Amino acid sequence: MSVKRSVLFGAMALALAASPAMAGQAKPDQSKSEAKSDASKTTQEEPGRWDDTRKKALEIGSQPARDVGMSRREVPPILQxxxxDPYSLKGLKTCKALSAEVTSLNGVLGPDYVVGNAYKENRAGKLAEAGGKTIINSIIPFRGLVREVTGAAPADRQMNAAIDAGLARRGFLRGVHLKQGCKTKF
Known part of the structure; x- marks a missing residue:
């Protein structure tokens, strides 16, 4: 199978998994109005689900460009x-300032862990993501070596270290927020 055809099939799989129209398809024993109602419930219950899927699809599709050094992801300033200094309290003397810092970190890292939330997984989305990654990652022969030579692998390690520091900082700031008895929300 040619590389172009492999990329095409991977893109089609991702598009199908990301399609909000799929959520509105009627099940065999369900009317179209019930299916639309179910789709709106899904959209209301999980407002960022389709946006997240599209972001993942774009990230997977742009991976080869990052691998060969044509594109780079910059570390956001809040993560840098x-x-x-993940444990600095410089300029964070008030509850409002602590809350604003945690909110900024949430914007980059995504929502924090919440006790009692049930883990939900979109199995079809995960399968499509795995398939897309496999196809896209097979485009570049000797991918690991290419990533090291072009600087993509060190850049990813730097981004991962910044994300780890951001997670540590958010936990630290939430602890300080709690210890100070703050009532502000994140």
Missing amino acids: KAYD
Whole structure:
């Protein structure tokens, strides 16, 4: 199978998994109005689900460009600050300032862990993501070596270290927020 055809099939699989129209398809024993009702419930219950799927699809599709050094992801400034000093309280004397910092970190890292939330997984989405990654990652022969030579692998390690520091900082700030008896929300 040619590389172009492999990429095409991978893109089609991702598009099918990401399609909000699939959520509105009627089941065999379900009317179209019931299916639309179910689709709106899904959209209301999980407002960021389709946006997240599209972001993942774009990230997977742009991976070869990052692998060969044509594109780079920049470390967001809030994560760079966390990487430089994750336990600093400089400029964070008030509850409002602590809350604003945690909110900024949430914007980059995604929502924090919440006790009592049930783990939900979109199995079809995960399968499509795995298939897309497999196809896209097979485009570049000797991918690991290419990533090291072009600087993509060190850049990913730097991004992962910044994310780890951001997670540590968010946990630290939430602890300080709790210890100070703050009532502000994140």
